Amino acid sequence: MKNLVLTLALALTTLIGFSQDEGVTITVTIDNVTSDEGKVLMSLHTSETFMKGNGVMDAETEIKDGKVTIKFENVLPGEYAILAMHDANDNKRMDFQENGMPKESFGISNNVMAMGPPQYDDAKFKVEGEDLEFNIRF
Numbered sequence: 001m002k003n004l005v006l007t008l009a010l011a012l013t014t015l016i017g018f019s020q021d022e023g024v025t026i027t028v029t030i031d032n033v034t035s036d037e038g039k040v041l042m043s044l045h046t047s048e049t050f051m052k053g054n055g056v057m058d059a060e061t062e063i064k065d066g067k068v069t070i071k072f073e074n075v076l077p078g079e080y081a082i083l084a085m086h087d088a089n090d091n092k093r094m095d096f097q098e099n100g101m102p103k104e105s106f107g108i109s110n111n112v113m114a115m116g117p118p119q120y121d122d123a124k125f126k127v128e129g130e131d132l133e134f135n136i137r138f
Helices: 002-019
Strands: 024-030 039-045 057-062 068-075 078-087 106-108 125-127 132-135
Touching: 024 039, 024 078, 039 068, 057 068
Parallel strands: 024 132
Antiparallel strands: 024 068, 039 057, 039 078, 078 106, 078 125
């Protein structure tokens, strides 16, 4: 009976251990949001989803003292890019001026600010086995 209980306990522990999600945590901080109005929206993208809608993971958070931190957890190895925007009016989309320029602040991983829309190749990074931290500037 004792062996049966120990065997069942070992089997259950093993199953629980293998059922946990694998992957890394990506922590993103933005510390130059111009106001605490609205929210910051952030998306983790692959080359297939970049600038085409929702990412493979999406998050939003309220702003406190011009700063936000968002974590993407259990990110599997691969190549990704992060898009972030300050949705000041909380309408869940980027607003543009008549000339096509954005009305709301935005940023990408690697902090490349080029003329024109963000490019995946400028923002991409690799996820391997270690947690990552980024500071994105608006």
